Amino acid sequence: MARQLEEAFFAEDDPQLRAEILRLMGQLNMPPTATLVGRAKSDDDPSVRIQLCHLLAKSPPGSATEVLAELALNDTDQDVRQAAIKALGKLPDPHARQVLAKLLRNRDPAIQYLAVQSLKQITGKDFGLDFKQWEAYVNSNSSAEDGQPALAEKTSPRY
Template sequence: MHRCQLHLLVILVCCAGTTVSTGCTDRNRVRRPDFWPFSRNTSDKVPGIPSPAERIAVLRKLGQKAAWAKPAEQEKISSELAASFQVEADPLIRVEIVRAISGYPTAAAASVLDAAVHDSDSDVRLAACEAWGERGGPEAVAKLSEALASDVDTDVRLMAAQALGNTGDAGAVAALGQALEDRDPAMQYLAVRSLRQVTGEDFGNDVNQWRQYAKGEMPTPSAPVSVADRIRRLF
């Protein structure tokens, strides 16, 4: 309910209660309406339909099974999760499906993560980037590099940069080197950190040296930059 509507409802109910208490007997007193917003017995459960909390609990248990389920069961569970993802309207549930299926080494799981990294909801795309980072491999590097270069949401791009580092794959160097051209200090920081992870090299926080390295050039230390110049470059 809208905040103003709720406020008006409380005022009306309070006024009604005042009128009744001053001019009516207990027998004629107005009962509290069924939609009273502060009832202690509220619930999001509809008979016969699992609540979102119940669905999330089930999905998390299925996610835990990935570590010990036999291959046949992994295929079955991931196929069922993939089918659910295709028809799920609630983005919060789609996020949980992505997290649940991410640990399954199946084609169905990869298909869901591929769809999720292009989802209309940014939280789903965030979860997909994180999952690809944990999954690793050339396919993960390709999907994350695409998200890093083209996603419209800054947080998703930042997650993609971080996740590329988690893959530990040197194939991420080109995409991370390109990310260093972004003027956002947060992006530069995550790109440098991820480059350390995938290369084993360490040029400190010297973005120019990392740029040179990513291009295949010999890194040379940059001239010291004053605090004033650093602030100026941000604007």
Template sequence: MNLRISLLLAALMLGAGCTTTPWPLRMLQRPERTTFRTAEMRMDAVRDMRSKATGADSPDQREIANQLARQIQVEPDPLVRVAIVDTLSDFKTPLASQVLEAGLSDEDMQVRRHCCLALGRRKDPAAVPVLAKTINTEQKLEVRIAAVNALGEINSPDAYAALAIAMEDRDPAMQFAGVNSMKAISGKDLGGDVSAWLQYARGENPNPTEREISVAERIGGLNPFK
């Protein structure tokens, strides 16, 4: 696990008055037994919390995010952790962002993948560096593609450099995802020429025939890997 992220989340949780072991260190201990509630019941409870999200950073929203952060630290079932991640994506609090970033170190691939997509849905440019790092260091292709897709939802110049890395990848799926994300945030259509998009991402002028693409076309061209 990333020690810096672990220590950061620990500090945040202690500041919120929580004494539970921070989530990234959870796997070093025996998970708490939750036999009184099945995994399905826990998922339903987490999904119910999602309806309470207002998109504001308020005391009540922070309290719900704190509850979810405490739960994910000791949750043994990856499907429940995925539900928590998806729910936290709608809470615009600092701790929610930190939990999603810490989740990129989860041992379960689907949890990491959902963390990427959740960060993209938040559209926060501050998430670009961690998504770029995921593209560089993640071993699973599905998670790397999720990070590329997430960058396609964050309109930030810094995302261009990260997407250039994706388009330089030898895997055609990564190249395809990178091109689609570049189309989404640039509003341009340079065709399917990866080299032209790579030039554009680097700030160069590929000078092909291009046209502005409509919102409807962007929706119609969504990446099938999402």
């Protein structure tokens, strides 16, 4: 079935139908192939790229994070960027956190807000709109992802 949907995606001229195929793949929990992702992320129609973001949000971290990061940072369509930022908030990946922290420096308040919301979702923390505190948290916890406690969480042997 996944192969048939992928073939239909490549053969389809209508961007709305291509987007619908990606949506269906997401509903059926079908992981996309690298070829499909490559084609969808460069599709001329933003609705296809948005559906790709939704599909990748259900995928394992790794290559999904890379594609979403590229779309969040570089896509020319604001709605695609926002969909990618929301999708990054669903991937438990240290690289996703780094990308979201980078987006806090964006000049667009909507992008900043969505980056904070996604960071809240990933981390379970809430520093409000304090961007400096978010960045410090993300940077200090990059080593904690390796199983090492963050400096603030380490206990002193004297106590």
